[in-house]
Amino acid sequence: MTGRPRLVASDLDGTLLGPDATVSARTAAAWHRLPELGIESVVVTARPPRWLRSLESLVGEHGTAICANGAFVYDVPTQTVRQSHAMPRDLVLELEATLRERFPGVGFLAELAAGVHVSPDYPGIPLEWTPAEKSDWFPQGATVHAPLAELAPDAAVGKLLARRGETDDAGFVAAVAEALGDRATVAQSHHGGPAEIAAPGVTKASGLQHWCDTLGIDAAEVWAFGDMPNDLPMLRWAGTSYAMANGHPDVIAAADHTCASNVDDGVAQVLERL
Known part of the structure; x- marks a missing residue:
């Protein structure tokens, strides 16, 4: 781990969420502290917009989700699509x-x-x-x-x-x-x-890059977390990447670091060091 990120991006299922598809109190607390540190956050998921309504308590009042593997940038509280690459x-x-x-x-x-x-x-x-x-x-x-x-x-x-x-x-x-x-x-x-x-060229990486461009954030300033092959483009694009210990072998091999599993609040363990 080097420096401090300007933005943290995380997959949901198998990564930020536990095996029961809910966020633990520890992980939620770590995620909610990022704005206090001046760090942007965004979830980047394969889930479609219709499966994101339950995330309001996690993402907060101005929560953004890059969903459908990068096809949509979705504002969770207002349930509106902000960017589309369909x-x-x-x-x-x-x-x-x-x-x-x-x-x-x-x-x-x-x-x-x-x-x-x-x-x-x-x-x-x-x-x-x-x-x-x-x-x-x-x-x-x-x-x-x-x-x-x-x-x-x-x-x-x-x-x-x-x-x-x-x-x-x-x-x-x-x-x-x-x-x-x-x-x-x-x-x-x-x-x-x-x-x-x-669509051609649409991945979690492309969706995250489009969103970071709107914020003026470079790839080198991004930390990303994931567990499955659809996360690989995002992990390769981000300046610092973390694979979950429960992740696919290809993801663990490609990431810069491996953190604890989602069962053990691996994302939270990394963020708490900030």
């Missing part, structure tokens, strides 16, 4: 056609700035549910069991999920990336998760 409908339908030809039985879920659009063959989405179950799955507006061709003409898709079954291994994600080539960016944010497809 895919147009035509590109989404082109990518869908390529993958349906290559992977029979694949299903899709499109994350929008507000809401979600789910194709009929996307695995794991119930055909029937109670209002409470639907609210849990989709706290914002949803179009469910409808072909992607029914996306609105002006739809901007931050992230397109492609899935063949209840779980998808890294081999499937790599094959999706090979099939799409330079037409998209493909990532995976959790073990067994789907292939997460974004």
Whole structure:
């Protein structure tokens, strides 16, 4: 650890949050002290906007989240998108056609700035549910069991999920990336998760860089924390990077430092030294 950062960026699941997807009192306290030290903070997550409402207690009154793997910069308290780097409908339908030809039985879920659009063959989405179950799955507006061709003409898709079954291994994600080539960016944010497809060049690093540019902060002044391969671009871009002890082996190998696991409040342990 050298010097003091001007901005701290952290992934959420597996990093800033514990295994139960909540933030511990210790980690929250360390995160909330950063403004007292004159240090900016931002969460950088694969989560879409619809899964960020519960973060208000963490990010504070002026909390910002870079979400959908860099596609959106989202103001959590006001629930508004401040920056968008999304895919147009035509590109989404082109990518869908390529993958349906290559992977029979694949299903899709499109994350929008507000809401979600789910194709009929996307695995794991119930055909029937109670209002409470639907609210849990989709706290914002949803179009469910409808072909992607029914996306609105002006739809901007931050992230397109492609899935063949209840779980998808890294081999499937790599094959999706090979099939799409330079037409998209493909990532995976959790073990067994789907292939997460974004516009070309859109990563956690690009989203964080755009946000830092608005603040006049250089990459060398940023500390970043992460645990999964979708964090690698951000960790490589930041001046100082930390992998969680519970992280993917590729992440641990690439980061400048390894901190304690999310179970042991690894991010907080580092920040408390400030």
